[in-house]
Amino acid sequence: MSDERRILADITAELGATPTALATTKAQRKLDALNADAAGLLERRVGVLASFTFDMLVPPLRTRAYTDGFRFDVYNAPYGQYLQELVNPASGLASHQPEIVLVAVRLQDACPELYYGFNSLTAERIDAICGQFQADLGGALRGFRSRSHARILLTNYEQPVYASLGLAEATAELSQGAVIGRMNAWLRSLADEIGAAYIVDIDQVAARCGHARWDNAKMRLLARAPIAPDCAWDYAGAVTRVVRAISGRAKKVLALDCDNTLWGGVLGDVGIEGIHLGHDYPGNAFRALQMRALELFHRGVVLVVASKNELSNVKQVFETHPEMVLRPEHIAFFGVNWEPKPGNLRRAAEVLNLGLDSFVFLDDHEVECAMMREMAPEVLTVQMPGDPADYEHTLARLDCFDNLTISAEDRQRGAMYKQEAERAELRQGATDLDTFYHGLEMRAIMARNDAAGLARAAQLTQRTNQFNMTTIRRTESDVLALMNAADSDVVTMRLVDRFGDNGIVGMAIVTREGDDAVLDTFLMSCRVLGRTVEQTLVAWLGREAMARGAKRLVGRYIPTKKNTPFGKFYESVGMTLESDSGETQLWVCPLDEASPTLRLPGYIDIEVQEGATRTS
């Protein structure tokens, strides 16, 4: 593992949860010197359009981006010029060619009356002010979208620090809060409409920090820099968590130590009756942490245990301790033994088929944390604070497990990975692959243009990095448009086997171009690979295209750092390389019965479900 990764991990740990401006800037200088590739950093050109002085927020934004795995090259437009910058094709923003545009427009700046003169406004005047702003910003963004594919990040609008109506704010029909809420709803619909646009939830993070602390009147009046310096790190985090989520960099696994992390005390010393876990302090602090972890589990985060203990003792606690919140069914992998923890996490990563860089590790012990940073710096290692009362906030504020939306699959994913670990055991038991495949009793349910799978389909395009042949990220509205278009089909594949329902694990977007059926998107969740699922999907898609009169199947492959292990996939199913531009390869096969690509492996029963989205 490279030194660069280790430096990044160490600086991230040093910064902690609330770094000062000096610490932030010092860290940024050091991190600027790292080699991006060696440190595993994704480089992004970012344009910032703010309605206020953003200069002070640039160092925290860039530093926080580093700690989340990104190097931001920031263009910060002169404050207040967001409309001109958006509409002018020759603006500084345009020449920066941003991949991400942060539109940091505060309603306090754009529509100050809504915050500072609310009581003198009539309902009609409020509508007029809001309408004018919506027309201005909406129009500028639509114009910008017609010229740029950049991801657009829109900061939403926060509640006032002190409500103009006073006590009546809580009961007034037309309250300030209601008007701001309406503007936030409008912003969401605008994001949907323009596509590849995402909300930065400033409203939530300002509330978390406390509005009175967030709004720094001195800096606002002195320099038009209203965000309190003490909240700059939180502001930056609200932005970078979105970038993480849309770039497939969200963390997926939470690995938890046991003694003095999941419960108080050392199990081996005090026994199951002696550990602190219950409804009074300090036992309730550990329960509170477990409840946070369970909430993440129900959002799709995979839970792993990493503990130096006797496995039988730890299992006994999970199975029988009456106050445990987490139970064996929530834990996908128990890495419980006397081996170093980095090795246990590597083993968990293999069994779960997930990258170590998607792991977060929590431990109270300084040495265990230092060893993890040293041996596995791609893991985000977080040392628990001295006081167990602070545990739940330490986990909750990590903000790194995000999905843009939560689908039904997410709520069950933790359990699915548990099944995956059991399948891995079966694989070790079966003497040959044929027996193993048959033993899985797999069924694939193919759905075409089915709006019910929309959230999951969009999410797969955003989250899948490895078996993803083109890595084109799409929003729900993008996918819906493709479902509705006459010349494209969105196919999702659900996989069921004897261990349970894996949910929607594969997805393809097939576009018809003349006689060619083109695989614009072809991706598969890595946890189902190696079971002939990917061969089954491509063969089935080929057969469907043939039935609809296509003459050739064309697979596009765009190499990235993450998907190169699967660069030979199309070749492995019998397709031949037709062209290679360096950026894109085209793999083709003729659509006839003799084509090896159309051979179904035969281990998977296929069911087809037509979506109601389109009638054709």
Added chain:
Amino acid sequence: MSANRDKVVEIISTLLEIPESHVTDDLAPGAVEHWDSINHLNICVAAGQEFGVDLSAEEMAGIGRVGDLVKTLAAKGVEFK
């Protein structure tokens, strides 16, 4: 050199991107490329955070050289010996 004086030097040199040896009491905005109005505020904010004091707008405006920053901080109870 007190630890607090070292901290002031560290703040100025980090934020203005100059070597620590260039930071003297007489160093003033005109002599350093990066010492603009934004960085002036950054310096005051960073000093406030590091020493746990709050500088008023008037105090920030009154700081014309490094020595003034030290004096302002000292008046708020930060020790420079």
